[in-house]
Amino acid sequence: GEDVEQSLFLSVREGDSSVINCTYTDSSSTYLYWYKQEPGAGLQLLTYIFSNMDMKQDQRLTVLLNKKDKHLSLRIADTQTGDSAIYFCAEIVHNDMRFGAGTRLTVKP
């Protein structure tokens, strides 16, 4: 079947904005999530967006949703070295949760 797609790698300089993109599979997805996983650490639910919203902002994080293109993005403002991690997007369709492969964000000083 179709996969939730993400670019595998992103590298930015400290202080710049990062934009992590995700293409999901099903237009009937109700909730879309972003998770963060630091090296050797557990998972962290960062934020989510409901499908009737276009945008959600939470401090340095901005989630944009384009339902027509089934495209989700996570923008991190003023990226810090502590933001270096793998970021997973996930969709929920019919009681099934599907994760993307994850984007490894590297923040260079």
Add this chain to the structure above:
Amino acid sequence: DTEVTQTPKHLVMGMTNKKSLKCEQHMGHRAMYWYKQKAKKPPELMFVYSYEKLSINESVPSRFSPECPNSSLLNLHLHALQPEDSALYLCASSQENSRAALYPDTQYFGPGTRLTVL
């Protein structure tokens, strides 16, 4: 206390063994989750419990048997596993909300149990 604890941290077992993974939280959360994450792969949701009742089973093989004996504890009983079941097993909890447990507002994850099946 915003901690989810998991024991053991590491587990090595043979294919004929029976073992259990444990997860505990004392935040009063009524939704608890098991995820499996193979090396360099995304997590996969396995089970969701809501108010101690199994609400989601993502077609997981019967050699994995979850149990929620009370609102603070979640177990995963393992029997006759295969080497391909070697993975990091993550537990999480969340506050129940007006939606189903599958749609958490926040989630707290444990550090995981790294399982190796020989």
